[in-house]
Amino acid sequence: EPEVTQTPSHQVTQMGQEVILRCVPISNHLYFYWYRQILGQKVEFLVSFYNNEISEKSEIFDDQFSVERPDGSNFTLKIRSTKLEDSAMYFCASSASGKGANTGELFFGEGSRLTVL
């Protein structure tokens, strides 16, 4: 069964450092997403990405965050200057189609745990 893969599985960084989280979406999917989940809290939408540009973003996704699809397979989330409150599990997801009627399920990766010290 095709799956979304994420690296690293766990990253520890110092406050103020830049972090890049990587994702390989399912190969024929066109829509890509990042969500995050702070320990013990809800899964929160960050950003959606289609056709090499951001489709939608939440209030959480401020200027410290950026996304990129540098090649045909990877989808990355960059946090420019990490803060303590960025510590969370970050989930990448992809779908075959995006906004519109009955677009089908999102496939989530296993997550990248980010710990900011």
Added chain:
Amino acid sequence: LAKTTQPISMDSYEGQEVNITCSHNNIATNDYITWYQQFPSQGPRFIIQGYKTKVTNEVASLFIPADRKSSTLSLPRVSLSDTAVYYCLLNYGGSQGNLIFGKGTKLSVKP
């Protein structure tokens, strides 16, 4: 945004049928009802989606009454591996791009 309400937790035993009900009194005409499952330290996983009446797939059934103000996820004969958090979500037009997750229902299946 229409809100969903579901029990915080439920307990069950192996082999039992589990029904988790979700209330969504202010559901919009174009909203679909979708359920996801999440195991600890894993990403959510799609279970089922429906608009009205009954939908069934290989893992669950979703019952939606005519007024659509609630829905019930039914898991037949649960096993220990069904212990997880189950989320009821509303998504406009069935689009699952920007899902709004609530706190979900933590289901604990005991031997």
